Amino acid sequence: MTAVTLPTKGPLLRGKGWTAFFVALIAVCAVAPALNLWVSADSPFHMSDYAVALTAKIMCYAICALAMDLIWGYTGILSLGHGLFFALGGYMMGMYLMRQIGRDGNYKSDLPDFMVFLDWKELPWHWTFSGSFAMTLVLVVAVPGLIALVFGFFAFRSRIKGVYFSIITQALTFAAMLLFFRNETGFGGNNGFTDFKRILDIPIATQGTRMTLFVITGLVLLGCFLFARWLIASKFGRVLQAIRDAETRVMFSGYNPLPYKLTIWVISAVMCGVAGALYVPQVGIINPGEMSAANSIEIAIWTAVGGRATLIGPIVGAFIVNGAKSWLTVAYPEYWLYFLGALFIAVTLFLPQGIVGLVRKWLAPGDRGAVASDDARHEAQRALAAGEGMEPEALPPVGVTAAAVGGIETKGARA
Amino acid sequence: MTMRFLHSCAVALALLVAWPAQALTADEARAMASGETDDRVAAINKAVPTADARTAEFFQAMADDAVKTTPGRVFVMKDDQGFDPVSGAEARVPEDAEDIVNNNLLRSTLESAMAALRLTSTDEKVRGDAVQTLLNEPDESRLPLIERALAAERVPAIKARLERVRAASMLDSADRARRIEAAGTLAGSGSPEVKLLLNERLAKEDDVEVKAALVAAVRRIDDRLVWGDRINAVFSGISLGSVLLLAALGLAITYGLMGVINMAHGELMMIGAYATYLMQGVFQRYLPEAWFGGYLIAAIPVSFLASALVGAVLERGVIRFLYGRPLETLLATWGISLMLQQLVRSLFGAQNVGVENPSWMSGGFTMLGNVSLPWNRIGIIVFAVGVLLAMGWLIGRTRLGLFVRGVTQNRPIASCMGVNTARIDTYAFALGSGIAGLAGCALSQIGNVGPDLGQSYIVDSFMVVVMGGVGQLAGTVYAAMGLGILNKFIEGWAGAVLAKIAVLVFIIVFIQKRPQGIFAMKGREA
Numbered sequence: 001m002t003a004v005t006l007p008t009k010g011p012l013l014r015g016k017g018w019t020a021f022f023v024a025l026i027a028v029c030a031v032a033p034a035l036n037l038w039v040s041a042d043s044p045f046h047m048s049d050y051a052v053a054l055t056a057k058i059m060c061y062a063i064c065a066l067a068m069d070l071i072w073g074y075t076g077i078l079s080l081g082h083g084l085f086f087a088l089g090g091y092m093m094g095m096y097l098m099r100q101i102g103r104d105g106n107y108k109s110d111l112p113d114f115m116v117f118l119d120w121k122e123l124p125w126h127w128t129f130s131g132s133f134a135m136t137l138v139l140v141v142a143v144p145g146l147i148a149l150v151f152g153f154f155a156f157r158s159r160i161k162g163v164y165f166s167i168i169t170q171a172l173t174f175a176a177m178l179l180f181f182r183n184e185t186g187f188g189g190n191n192g193f194t195d196f197k198r199i200l201d202i203p204i205a206t207q208g209t210r211m212t213l214f215v216i217t218g219l220v221l222l223g224c225f226l227f228a229r230w231l232i233a234s235k236f237g238r239v240l241q242a243i244r245d246a247e248t249r250v251m252f253s254g255y256n257p258l259p260y261k262l263t264i265w266v267i268s269a270v271m272c273g274v275a276g277a278l279y280v281p282q283v284g285i286i287n288p289g290e291m292s293a294a295n296s297i298e299i300a301i302w303t304a305v306g307g308r309a310t311l312i313g314p315i316v317g318a319f320i321v322n323g324a325k326s327w328l329t330v331a332y333p334e335y336w337l338y339f340l341g342a343l344f345i346a347v348t349l350f351l352p353q354g355i356v357g358l359v360r361k362w363l364a365p366g367d368r369g370a371v372a373s374d375d376a377r378h379e380a381q382r383a384l385a386a387g388e389g390m391e392p393e394a395l396p397p398v399g400v401t402a403a404a405v406g407g408i409e410t411k412g413a414r415a
Numbered sequence: 416m417t418m419r420f421l422h423s424c425a426v427a428l429a430l431l432v433a434w435p436a437q438a439l440t441a442d443e444a445r446a447m448a449s450g451e452t453d454d455r456v457a458a459i460n461k462a463v464p465t466a467d468a469r470t471a472e473f474f475q476a477m478a479d480d481a482v483k484t485t486p487g488r489v490f491v492m493k494d495d496q497g498f499d500p501v502s503g504a505e506a507r508v509p510e511d512a513e514d515i516v517n518n519n520l521l522r523s524t525l526e527s528a529m530a531a532l533r534l535t536s537t538d539e540k541v542r543g544d545a546v547q548t549l550l551n552e553p554d555e556s557r558l559p560l561i562e563r564a565l566a567a568e569r570v571p572a573i574k575a576r577l578e579r580v581r582a583a584s585m586l587d588s589a590d591r592a593r594r595i596e597a598a599g600t601l602a603g604s605g606s607p608e609v610k611l612l613l614n615e616r617l618a619k620e621d622d623v624e625v626k627a628a629l630v631a632a633v634r635r636i637d638d639r640l641v642w643g644d645r646i647n648a649v650f651s652g653i654s655l656g657s658v659l660l661l662a663a664l665g666l667a668i669t670y671g672l673m674g675v676i677n678m679a680h681g682e683l684m685m686i687g688a689y690a691t692y693l694m695q696g697v698f699q700r701y702l703p704e705a706w707f708g709g710y711l712i713a714a715i716p717v718s719f720l721a722s723a724l725v726g727a728v729l730e731r732g733v734i735r736f737l738y739g740r741p742l743e744t745l746l747a748t749w750g751i752s753l754m755l756q757q758l759v760r761s762l763f764g765a766q767n768v769g770v771e772n773p774s775w776m777s778g779g780f781t782m783l784g785n786v787s788l789p790w791n792r793i794g795i796i797v798f799a800v801g802v803l804l805a806m807g808w809l810i811g812r813t814r815l816g817l818f819v820r821g822v823t824q825n826r827p828i829a830s831c832m833g834v835n836t837a838r839i840d841t842y843a844f845a846l847g848s849g850i851a852g853l854a855g856c857a858l859s860q861i862g863n864v865g866p867d868l869g870q871s872y873i874v875d876s877f878m879v880v881v882m883g884g885v886g887q888l889a890g891t892v893y894a895a896m897g898l899g900i901l902n903k904f905i906e907g908w909a910g911a912v913l914a915k916i917a918v919l920v921f922i923i924v925f926i927q928k929r930p931q932g933i934f935a936m937k938g939r940e941a
Contacts, residue, residue, distance in 0.1 A: 078742045158927040163676050163741045167877050168923050174874050175919035178912050293874065297749050304746060337757035344750020348743040349736055 012229055021222065028218030033211050049207065056214045056282045058322045059221045063275035065302040065314030066224050067268040072300065073308035074232060075264050076244030077161065081169030082272050083296035084176050085144035089273030090286040091180075092139040094193035095130035097204070097281060101197045113195075114188045124186040133200060137277075144273030145266050152265040156258050161247070173291050180288035192287025199281055210282065217278045221315070224271055228311050231267075240264055241309075301340070304347050307354025316355055439469040444489045444500045447473070448482055448515050456524045460556045463528050471532050473500045478525045483512040527552040534564035539573065546576045551608060553583035579604050586616045594620075595628045602632035610636045643786045648903050654792040656899025657799035658861070660892060661854035662872045663879035664806060667891045668847035669726075671880055672810075672823045673840065675734055676745040679752035680876060681869020683848045686725055687718035687855025688864045689759060692768050694718075708773035711860070718856035719849040725755075726848020730841050738840075752869065760866045767865035776860060791860045798857050802850060807888060809846070819843045878922050884931060898922075 013021060032055070035047035064086055072078045098112040107116040111123065129135035151172060155165060183189035196204050203209065231237050242250045243257050250257055280286045289295075298321075306317025321343065328336040351358060439462070446458035462470055476482050476491040483490045483497065490497040490508050497508035517525070530548035533541050549557070561581045568574045582600035585593045594616075601609050610633060617629045662684065669677045677683075691714040698710035729751060737744040772791055779789035810816040818839045821829040830836050858868065879898060883890030898918055905914035 078745070154924075154927045158930060160926065160930055163745065164881065164926065164930060166742065166745060167881060168926055171874055171878060171919045171923055175916045175923075178916050178919075182912050293870075297746070300746060301750075334757065334761060337753045337760075341750040341752075341754030341757070344753070345733055345747045348740075348747040348750075349733065352743070 009233055012226065012233070021226075024218075025222055028222070029215055032218075033215065036211055037207065049210070052210060052214055053282060054326055056210075056217050057279065058319055059214075059217045060275045060279040060282070061299075061302065061322055062315040062318035063221050063224050063278075064272050064299050065306065065318040066221075066228055066311065067271035067275070068299045068303045069308060069311065069314040070228055070231070070264055070271075071268040072303060073310070073314070074237065074244060075240045075261060077261065077265070078163075078166045078300060079169045079265075079268070080166045080293065080296045080300070081173040082268070082299050083293075084173035084291050085148060085269040085272035086276040086279070086295075086299075087176075087180075087286065087288070087290040088144045088147065089140045089276030090280040090290060091187055091193070091276075092136055092143055092273070093277035093280045094196075094286045095127060095187075096133060096136040097196040097199060098188075098193050099127075099130045100199060100201070101195065104197055105195070112188070112193075114183075114191065115186075118183055126186060140273055140277040141270050144269045144276075148266045148269030149262065152262050156261045156265070170293050170296065173296055174293055177288045177291035180291060188287070190287065192285060192289075193280075194285040194287075196281065196284055204281060204284075213278070213282050217282070220274060220278060224274075225311060225315070231264075232311065236260065236263075298340075301344055301347070303354075305343060305351075305354055307356030310354070310356045313354050313356040320355070439467060439473060439501055441489070441501050443470075444473060445484075445487075448477065448489045449484045449486075452518060452520060455521060459521075459524050459528050460554060463531050463557055464559050466528075466532055469500060469503065471529070474525055474529050474532070476500070477515060477517065478522065478529065480514060480517065482515045483508055484515055485509055485512045523552055527554065527557075531557050531560050534560065534577075535567065539570055542568075542570075543573055543576070546573055546580055549580045550576065550583060553580060553586065553612065555584055555587055558584050579609065583609065583612055586612060591622050591625050594622070594625045598625065598628035598632040602635040604636065606636075607640065610640070644907075646786050648907055649900065650786075650788055650792070652900030652903035653796060653896065654899070655903055656896035657796045658854075658858065659875055659879050659899055660895035661795070661799050661802060661857055662851075662876040663883075663891050663895055664802060665847040665850035665852075665854060666876045666880050667883075667888060668806075668810075668819075668850065669844055670877070671888075671891070672819060673843055673847070674741065675738075675844065676741050676748065677734075677847075678745055678749040678873060679729065679755060679869075680848075680851055681871075681873035682752045682755040683722045683726060683851035683869070684855035684858065684872060685759060685864075685866065685869040686755070687722045687852030688770070688859040688868055689763065689768070689855075690714060690718035690721040690852065691856045691859040692763075692770050692864055695770055708775055711773050711776065711856075714856050715853065718852040720852075722852025722855065723845040723849030726851075727841055727845040729848075730844040734844065735837070735840060752873075756866045756869070763866075765866060767863040770859040770864050772860055795857050795861060798853075802853055803888075803892065806850065810888070815839075815842060815846075819846075874919075878919070882922055882925060 032047060032052070035045055036049070036052050039046045041048075064082060068079065068082055101112065103110060105113040105116075107113055109116045111120065115123070123130070129139060151169075155168065160168065179185055180187050180192075181190060187193075198204055199209065232240075239250065239255060239260050242255075243260060247257055276286075276290075302317040302321050303314045304317070305321055306315065307313030321340075324339065325336060328339055347354065353360070443458065443462055447455055447462060449455075450458075459474070466474075473482075473491065481492045482500075483492055488506075489500055490506060490512060491500050492498075492508070497506045497512075498504065499506045527549055530545040533545035534549075536542050536545070549561070558581065561577060561584060565574065565577050565581060568577055578600060582597040585597040586601075588594055588597070598613065601613060613629055613633050613636070617626065617633070620626050620629060662681075665683070666677065666680050669675050669680065691711070694714035694717050695710045698707050698713070729748075733747055733751065734744060737747055776791045776794055779787045779792075781787045808816075810819060818829070818834050819842070821832070821834060822836050822839045822843075826836055829839075855868070858864075858872075862868070875898075879894045880891055882898070883892070883894035901921070902914050902918050905917050909917065
């Protein structure tokens with residue numbers, strides 16, 4: 001028996017990583033504004049307003065994908081309700097933006113147009129803090145966080161996991177969508193919020209404001225990336241991954257998984273809320289459609305395409321899938337759903353590690369053995385679990401002897 | 416049109432026989448056809464008690480907009496020919512004759528006037544309908560007519576309703592004794608329309624005693640209506656429950672027994688609905704019109720086979736590689752659902768397609784005054800029970816069912832016994848998909864058929880299966896019915912959307928408390 005060496009805590013990023021990070025930082029903070037604001041529109045290097053809006057939108061999505069990766073890729077909990085937290089963050093920001101319209105709406109009233117339309121005389125209670133930007137920032141974090149905390153506490157305490165959890169999160173966002181569709185809920189019903197005019201009393205549609213929001217979004221994305229990196233490398237992150245791989249073992253080792261799961265669940269929800277709050281002023285609309293089940297599942301596919309359990313993967317995935325979406329929905333609108341559907345199938349069948357996993361495999365052929373054995377172990381575990389009709393975590397981890405792998409694989413083919 | 420004409424002729428004939436009537440005069444005809452609306456209504460009501468065959472024909476002509484007027488004369492138009500309403504002789508219509516214009520008030524007056532004349536029809540159904548029409552628009556001027564009809568009426572059901580019409584017509588009487596009597600008679604009815612009439616009178620009534628009688632009558636009707644409402648709520652709850660059951664039964668096999676998270680389940684239902692639509696097209700185009708009602712029967716096996724085939728292809732092509740990886744299955748089947756939706760959109764267009772109810776599924780049957788059960792809803796309940804029984808038999812009594820249960824319980828041993836487990840997986844998945852197709856066929860009769868059909872049911876059907884307990888047929892049934900009835904009862908006082916939200920929240924809380932569902936699986940895992 002050789003002495004077990006505990007993995008030492010690695011640096012946040014290595015040399016190349018820091019280089020790439022600063023390149024991204026400079027690209028967001030300096031190059032993009034310069035190309036957009038100061039290069040003339042005729043120049044091939046000019047970044048059009050459309051490109052700015054699109055990139056900003058995708059960066060918001062990338063934050064969501066990163067949040068999804070923390071909960072799904074690293075903790076093994078697939079949430080189909082992240083669209084809810086995204087929309088909640090968006091709605092909080094939307095309420096503030098609606099108040100900023102002031103008396104410039106169609107009805108020239110202090111109240112938002114839709115309230116005048118419904119013949120309401122004063123703001124409902126949940127609009128109390130919508131006048132203040134500082135309070136809005138607090139709400140953007142607090143509301144999705146609080147809802148995630150309450151829901152997560154009850155769900156994790158009853159040890160709901162796997163598909164059950166996915167399905168009830170889907171029910172949650174579906175119920176919320178129905179709620180927000182009602183006019184009486186006080187969030188603008190079907191139409192949601194739109195026609196924003198100002199943010200912090202600055203006109204919202206100018207190039208300068210848009211660029212500022214773009215830079216802020218980019219910084220938040222990079223910040224979230226660093227934060228996730230730090231979190232995953234910490235002891236906390238290691239426990240999360242242990243919960244993903246064998247929750248029962250973690251419990252037997254004396255850990256209570258509940259606080260770990262709950263913390264990462266709330267962090268993930270808050271990240272989505274922040275992304276939503278950044279998304280709304282740039283896209284200019286928020287409505288209950290954002291809470292549809294389809295949107296939440298799409299977040300999962302961005303993460304899966306890029307590569308689960310890697311941090312760069314979700315960002316890459318969000319850019320690739322949404323880039324393809326904005327191109328295909330314009331060029332071949334009828335083929336977009338075929339493409340998206342095929343992507344779901346192809347990634348799950350052929351690319352379990354996503355694009356990042358594929359690239360890693362190509363770049364490090366010598367390392368393949370290690371990856372393969374890891375894969376084999378997971379595969380064997382799953383096969384056994386399926387055979388026993390149990391959750392994979394409930395079984396003892398499978399040893400990686402060649403015989404076991406070989407023996408299991410014949411079974412695995414049919415499991 | 417011809418029918419209506421014949422009708423009015425029959426009515427006219429009956430009238431001629433029934434009592435000596437006063438002939439229609441030119442002045443009357445002019446008063447009814449031209450002038451201010453109120454005057455015309457008064458003229459029509461005045462003509463009813465003394466109407467003869469010509470008057471009946473004239474009413475019909477006015478209702479059909481087949482009357483022209485000049486300042487001095489009135490013409491009934493038939494096949495571009497003018498006729499004099501009084502003599503029936505052909506008459507030349509001047510160029511400047513104008514079509515009469517009937518507003519809604521005039522139309523309903525004409526309708527009740529004609530109904531009043533039909534009271535003496537020899538056809539029971541015509542009389543029954545006439546009484547119903549009169550009950551909605553009672554008018555004191557028709558009282559003599561109704562009393563005469565009452566004296567002649569022999570069918571007890573119609574007689575009882577005529578009594579009610581008589582009472583309703585007396586409600587606005589100047590004599591307060593008659594009003595009190597009317598309130599007393601009407602109290603025996605259980606229909607919301609009568610309640611409305613009573614309330615209308617109550618608002619106008621000044622006499623204290625009559626008021627008290629009216630209030631008492633309304634209260635008695637309310638008592639009867641409450642029962643009707645309860646029956647309605649239970650029925651619509653069972654109806655919704657059987658829709659949920661149909662949607663969830665297929666999933667009870669693919670998810671409940673096989674453990675496949677099939678997010679494309681809704682789309683398999685959609686395929687069943689579109690198969691029904693195609694069968695409708697085939698019957699419309701290639702088969703005699705009289706057979707059209709049979710398309711639904713033919714659509715049942717077709718929709719089953721279409722969805723089962725798609726299901727088998729999916730299982731062979733995608734799902735079998737993902738057994739034991741539920742989250743991946745979820746994503747892959749979601750992708751499949753997107754592709755199937757788009758496929759249907761490309762083939763049939765993004766709009767909803769029209770699927771008609773065959774004649775034997777439309778209409779309904781009236782149980783109480785305010786309880787009317789539509790045939791298509793009843794049909795779905797019966798169909799759901801049928802599918803449930805067939806599935807119970809298939810899983811519990813046949814060799815295939817035995818194999819499916821065996822493979823679910825212990826795959827390696829089943830395999831050792833010589834069961835081809837891979838093939839059983841395909842069959843079982845195809846069976847579940849086929850049942851989804853049957854659900855789609857049924858849903859096409861009560862809702863829209865469009866590419867999004869499946870999306871609206873997928874969350875619900877998973878809720879039902881999860882709540883009933885995975886792998887439990889009986890649990891699925893209880894969960895579907897329970898959720899259906901719960902939903903409809905909450906809907907009664909909170910509205911449809913809040914009811915839906917309340918049910919979802921209830922399920923979320925329920926799963927927290929009892930993750931294994933209503934019925935826990937018996938065995939090692941329990």
